[in-house]
Amino acid sequence: MRIIGTADADHLLTWTAVTEAIRDAHRLPQAEIGDMLLSRDGRSLLNRGAWIEGLGIALKSVTVYPDNPRRDPPLPSVQGGMLLFDEDSGAPTALVDGILVTKWKTAGDSVLGAKLLARPDSRRLLICGAGTVARTLIPAYGELFPDLEQIILWNRSTDKAEALAAECAGNDIPVTVATELAEAVAAADIVSTATLSKEPFLKGEWLSPGTHVDLIGAFRPDMREADDTLLQRAELFVDSRRTTFGHIGEIQIPLDAGTITPDDVLGDLHDLCAGTAGRSSPDAITAYKNGGGAHLDLMVGALIRRLVEAGDSRG
Template identity: 50%
Template sequence: MRIVTGDDIGSVCSWLFAVEALRAGHVMPPADLRDSLVENGGRKMLVRTAWIPGLASGVKAVTIYPDNPSQTPPKPSVQGQVLLFDEAGGHVVAVLEGVDLTAWKTAGDSALGSSLLSRPDVSTMLMVGAGSMARPLIEAHRAVRPSLEHVMIWNRNTARAEALAKAVARDGVTAEAVTDLDLAVARADLISSATMSTEPLIRGEMLRPGTHVDLVGAYTPSMREADDTTLARGRLFVDSRATTIGHIGEVMIPMQSGALTEADIEGDFHDLVQGRVARNSAEDITVFKNGGGAHLDVMIAHAVYLALEGR
């Protein structure tokens, strides 16, 4: 059994590596998924399991302690590990650092969605939110769309947006913090949103034809980042029907109101990667919901393990 640290993961991972691992995983049969959530006084333990026939199986177990960052000394709010099992023999082949792997998985998920749905010539990106996933998302989107040359960043705390813009600019792209979200939405070719919002931030009436919208942050039944007009004007895709329908407010809330039906979701990664659905024209507005899931962690973990073993 191999112990894989965050540094080990970073030594073999790149955004294109992560994207290709996820792409290859969706040529395989759909995963069998199970989740378990235990809560205690605002603290949570989440266990997510996935079995991908012919590839691997795995378990991701994490704790979420919201008050940890305010402790002395500060501690991460999310901590955990991923266990990777050999699919044929059933034994554990690796234990991987869960927080680092999750970042590669989450941003890689959105980047794969962009590589399949955004226009190849997108040049201006809007990042909604300036939290821990914002910079990885910007980097991942730029990796699959090198035409991105300008990044706008909006955050409720403008100082955080300004700090992120300065950091992103050091990566060789022009970046700016913006305060008018509607105006920024109207300027963007690609929008990625990673917030904790329970009220829609992105207004669909502001979207221009050809925009790709990447929704990352809404991961509970009460959360959403885009309004009904966004979903009505756009062609809606998800990474996995199993982890979004009935689980995430971005699709649950409009389904409950009648603004959206399951039939309005045109495809998931299995459909997109295998060519059953695609962007049809440069004028399409495409909306992608990044819902996550342990199967994605297993795909990245398996690729990382093979890369480390092959050294």
């Protein structure tokens, strides 16, 4: 069994390659998936398995410890690993660093959703959050949206947003910091949220016509980032109905309250990649919930394994 760490594969990947792998895998039979989430005192153990005919089998286990970055020395908030299995024999073939898979899967999922839903002439991106995911969204959106003219960061702790912006001082696309969220949202073409918020902070009344909203952060049943008005104003899409309905508060809480109905979700990545769903007009507001299911981990993990093995054969 091959052990693949970040140093083995990170340099081999591009956001274009990741989004193409996810798009191509959505042409295969739909995945069989299963999740198990354990939580205690705000910390979580998340286990996700997937089986895609023609691609393979994967099981990813990660811990989410939100306070880890505040340790001395700081630790990643998300840690874990993913096992890949051969579909024919059932034998384990690789153990891949979970941080590596999560990094490329999470942002890759979102930028693919944005590529399929956001207006092609989008010029201004607002990222809410200043943690690990926000850091990866900057190059991901920069690669998939080369016409972006500005990336704006907003975070409840402004100093963290300023520190991340300082890291990006040499970025091809200027990275600045906003202190007034409502104004930043109103001026944005794409709004991407990557926080650990339990309460909605992004208000639908702030959005301008034509905005695309990329909702990443809420991954537990008790978490939300967008308010009811946003979900009601937007044309709503998810990466997978099966991993968001019944699992993620961003969707399930308003479903339970009757704020939205299942029919209000107009499509998922299977529909978007097939071209059977999408934005209705340039002025429509679109919202995409990144649920990050195990099938996406498998798609990215299989790509990582292929690239590493291709490098081995060349070496």
